[in-house]
């Protein structure tokens with residue numbers, strides 16, 4: 001581990017920096033990455049954002065998005081950047097498996113690894129960490145890092161503010177989760193003062209659906225939603241064929257699980273989707289119910305108490321059956 005002063009000394013000269021984030025990046029992952037990028041370019045560093053995979057079109061308007069390199073599209077260039085980097089910032093994840101095969105490249109690199117994250121149980125690959133599980137978004141920690149650690153608040157310009165606002169907005173469910181505090185609202189107010197156009201960001205992220213996405217949502221709600229009242233649980237499962245029929249792209253299934261959770265009395269909601277290579281689960285819960293425990297114990301995943309994810313190589317029906325079979329174990333908690 002290195003201390004803050006050592007990191008600051010390193011950052012006092014122009015450095016070769018790689019910023020990376022978890023695969024299939026969401027709004028917080030890309031907002032944090034490009035937020036930090038837009039700060040570092042003002043300091044004269046040579047900096048690149050390398051994403052392990054592609055990400056949704058509704059994030060591709062973020063300031064300087066065209067500068068992002070996607071590992072799966074440019075593996076050789078990405079590997080060289082990682083190998084040559086002096087500093088690698090790992091944002092919104094804390095285990096190298098979350099960046100797929102890029103994880104081994106990062107592990108091998110002699111760069112100083114800085115982890116900025118808000119997930120539970122860091123693996124420990126990092127040399128410096130700004131880690132707080134109470135933060136509602138990694139973007140909140142990036143703001144804290146720039147303003148309070150590096151004392152560069154005046155460099156939160158419109159581009160940085162726009163990216164960080166996007167990260168906080170998406171990871172806080174539009175400022176409505178329990179970890180949204182008055183302090184967070186003060187940060188958000190500062191971001192708006194720095195130039196983030198709040199109304200426009202909401203529109204670009206949330207009112208940017210394709211016709212297929214909206215029809216797919218309708219299909220999920222009317223044909224695929226199952227409410228298991230005896231467990232206060234709701235579940236939606238969709239097959240590869242469903243995804244193909246509605247031409248659903250990366251990220252377009254995001255948020256559908258929240259409709260299942262919005263039913264009165266429901267404490268646990270699951271969205272189970274058959275992807276080309278595996279079945280992916282998204283779980284959401286209310287209150288103290290540990291959705292992450294189910295993901296960790298049964299589905300090779302993890303996450304936060306109220307928002308977690310996992311996966312399986314089994315067939316879709318098998319995964320759905322397994323999910324159902326787990327519910328009796330949690331019945332007492334679900335009915336509390």
Ligand code: 5GP
Nearest residue numbers: 282283300301302303304307308309310311
């Ligand atoms: P989502 O349902 O949106 O994919 O993920 C919800 C939360 O669970 C996110 O905070 C994400 O980081 C976490 N998560 C999703 N999938 C996985 C996984 O496979 N492993 C771990 N450790 N966390 C995950």
Ligand code: MN
Nearest residue numbers: 028092138171
């Ligand atoms: Mn996050």
